[in-house]
Amino acid sequence: MFTLIGDLIGSREVPDRAAVQRRIGEVLGRVNDTIDTAQLMEPTVGDEVQGGFRTIGDATLATLLVRLQLAPEVDMRFGLGYGDVTVHDDDRRPLLQDGPGWWAAREAIDKLKGKHGTCYVGPDDDENAPHPSFVNAFLLARDALVATLNDRQHRMLLLALRGESQRAIAEVEGITESAVSQAFARGVRAAHDAQVTFGEAG
Template identity: 45%
Template sequence: MIAAVTMDLVGSRRIADRAAAQREIDDALARVGRVGPKPITPLHPTVGDETQGVYAELDDALAAVLLLRLRLPDDVDCRFGIGLGAVGSIPSAAGDISEGPGWWAAREAIDTVHRLQQRAVPGARTWVAAADDASGLDLPHVNAYLLARDQLVTSMSERTRRLAYGRCLGTSQRDLAGAEGITQSAVSQALASAGAAAVVEGYRLLRHGS
C-alpha cells in the first residue's frame, strides 16, 4: 500500500544556522536515495522545514526513515509521519499541490509523534497512520516496533548511528573501524552497548524479509 512520508525538523526555530542544517538534510536525503529503498517520489524539501516523499510499500518507507535517522547528525533531529492511503496532486500555476488521504494520514501521524515527544515518550520520532480506505493493517504492532526502534536510535551517539548505518548497508566492522579511526573492538563494543544489532536486524527484515 502506498506510503506517504512527511518529515520535519525538530526545534527548527532554535537552530542557529538553518541553512547548514538544510545542507545536512539534503546530503542525507541524497545518500539514502542512492543506497536505500527506491521511492515513487523521492523525499524532497517542500515548504519551511518539511520534506515529503512517497514509497510503494510501508516496509520501504520504514527502512528509508531508519537510514535517515542514522545518517543525520546530532544537531539535525527530525521526526516522521507515514500515511497509508491514496495520494495525488492538484494542478496549480505554482506547481502541483500534494493531496489525498495518504497525505492527511501522514499529517495525523506526525502530529501524534509531536504529542508523544512532549509527553510520555520523548524518544519517539516516527508514527504510522492509515486513511479510512487502508484496511487490513496491524498498525498497533507497527507503531509498537517504531517506539522501541526510535528509543534505541535516539539514545545512540552520532558515531554509533554512523556505525549502525554502515552495518545496515553491509559494511564490515573492520571497514567501519578504519573509516572512524578506531579499533574493530571499539566498533563492536559501541554497537553492542547501544543495542544496534536489533536495529540492524530490523532493517534487514524490512528489506529482505525472514
C-alpha cells in the same frame, strides 16, 4: 502508497537555517540514491520534507537514514501514512498533491504532539497495508533503542545499514574490529537487525 512527512525539530533555535536546509537537501539526495522510492524525498515548506514509498519497510528505513545522517546537530520527527495519492502538477517542485495517503501522514505527525520519533497511521482492515499497531510497536522499540546509542554508534549503524562490514566500519572509525564488535553487541546490531527484519516482513 506509503507516505512520509518529516518535520525539523527545534527549527526556530537553529543558528544557521540556510546551512541546515542545504544539509537536509544533501541527506535526502543520498536517501533517494539508496532507496527505490515511489516519490523522491524532497523539501517542502515550513521546514518539512516529504516522500512516497512502495513498502512500509522502505518508508521506515528512510526515516532512520535521515535521522542518523542529520544527527547529532539536528533531528526530525516523522509521520507515515498509507492511502491513495493524487498528484495535481507533477512538474512542480515540491509536488502539488493531496489525498488520503497525505492526510494519514499528517495525522501521524500530529499525533506525536511535538515529540521525537516516528508514528504511522493506516487502515487496520486493508490486506495491502500492515496493521498500525504492528508498525507502531516496531517504531517505538526501534526509536527507543537508537536513542540509547552514542554518536559513534549512530555512525556505525548508518554504515551497517549501507551494507558495510565490521572490518570496513573499523577502518572508517579508526578503531579495532574488537571495539566495533563490542559496539554492535551494545545495541548497534539489534537496531540494524530489527530494521532489516522489519523491512523483510513489511
